[in-house]
Amino acid sequence: MVAYVAKNLEKIKGWKNGTIAIPKLEIVCEKRVFPCEKDAKEELARILPLDQSRKKPIRSYECDKCSGWHLTSIPLDDWKKRVAEYKITDPKP
Numbered sequence: 001m002v003a004y005v006a007k008n009l010e011k012i013k014g015w016k017n018g019t020i021a022i023p024k025l026e027i028v029c030e031k032r033v034f035p036c037e038k039d040a041k042e043e044l045a046r047i048l049p050l051d052q053s054r055k056k057p058i059r060s061y062e063c064d065k066c067s068g069w070h071l072t073s074i075p076l077d078d079w080k081k082r083v084a085e086y087k088i089t090d091p092k093p
Contacts, residue, residue, distance in 0.1 A: 003065060004067075028065050032071070033063070033069070057072055059072060
């Protein structure tokens with residue numbers, strides 16, 4: 001949420017003081033955002049027992065772009081491997 005507010009602060013101020021009618025706020029993440037870990041985990045607990053044919057989220061994580069919480073179907077070990085591979089193969093300028 002911090003990144004969202006920072007990115008839209010001037011628009012929010014303009015809406016508050018009446019200089020603009022309705023601010024068009026920029027979306028930082030395309031995924032569904034939960035304001036805290038507790039809310040993300042509650043949603044995860046709600047959907048885990050549901051039957052569905054596509055992948056189902058298995059864990060929550062804090063987003064470094066929007067500071068909100070998202071759900072993912074990628075196991076933590078797989079995510080750590082992907083990050084490690086990226087860091088090894090990604091040359092730094």
